[in-house]
Amino acid sequence: MTRHETIAEPFSLQRRDPAGGTAPLRNWGFRNETDPLTDVLLGSPAYLRHLATSSLSRKHLRENPCNIQTAQAQHKDLVAAYENFGVKVHWHDPTPELPMQVYSRDSSVMTPYGAIITAMANWWRRGENYAAIRTYEKLGIPIYDMVTAGTFEGGDFNVIEEGVVLIGCGGARTQEEGARQVQEWFEKEGWETRLAFIDEYYVHIDLMVVPIADRLTAVCLACTEPGIVDWLKGKGHEIVDVPFQDTMALGCNFMSLGRDRVIAPTVSKTLIEKLKALGFDVAAVDMSEISKTGGGIHCMAQALRRAPE
DSSP: OOHHHHSOOOOOSOOOOTTSOOOOOSSSBOSSSSSOEEEEEEOOOTTOOOOOOSHHHHHHHHHSOOOHHHHHHHHHHHHHHHHHTTOEEEEOOOOTTOTTTTOTTTSEEEETTEEEEOBOSSGGGTHHHHHHHHHHHHHTOOEEEEOOSSOBOGGGEEEEETTEEEEEEOSSSSOHHHHHHHHHHHHHTTOEEEEEEOOGGGOSGGGTEEEEETTEEEEOTTTSOHHHHHHHHHTTOEEEEOOHHHHHTTTTOOEEEETTEEEEETTOHHHHHHHHHTTOEEEEEOOTTGGGGSOOTTTTOEEEEEOOO
């Protein structure tokens, strides 16, 4: 029997203690985004459509729309990369009404205390939030809470290190009201939280800032507020700069698997070269077609469990 089978967590729609001090889950969740990934939640591209969810996806839609069959093949390669690294893949149930569900980070956020159900900005994606509740119930993962104060999407919840979160707020996809609500929750849990006010063009904070390993973070210095960079450096983080052109092609949007392993898009040549020079095992996957629809590798994955080192 697996650990998940021997230690069951009771499902709840609101596990959060309003006073703070919510107990961490015993068998799901993670302390940070760089410990070894064991379980990941993905969304199927079976019903993928290219919709105008951001200025970047709108530009591609106007000039060179996504080839859906190629995008679906690229996603299969991404799944194979996870499986080759021994990561167990869990799935949202695909439905034709949810054509953007492949971006599984948007509709929920996994935390040490349970899942947060977010509040999607685009009306045609709000059903993903309800579907996410069903997914977590199926998996036996309780809900920490649900964002109700304003829109909030998972790509704007960026766990920088244990007990420290950077919350993006661009206005179009994550509103300040939603960001402030989540910030209040985690400050009551004793976390250090920082809001990053970004231009809505950049969609989510994980387009430009993503942790690689302990105290090692990829940042697009050309588009990240200097105060955020100074804050990271003040915590002892070494910065790996991702060029602006690569970043705009979702090159800073990758997934750390822990133990110096990373899945990154082939377009991010500079990042891949730097990581390999540092001794990382990098699985480079071509995401060029599917990313036209608005997101990258990090956007397409919700870490469900990471094993502490």
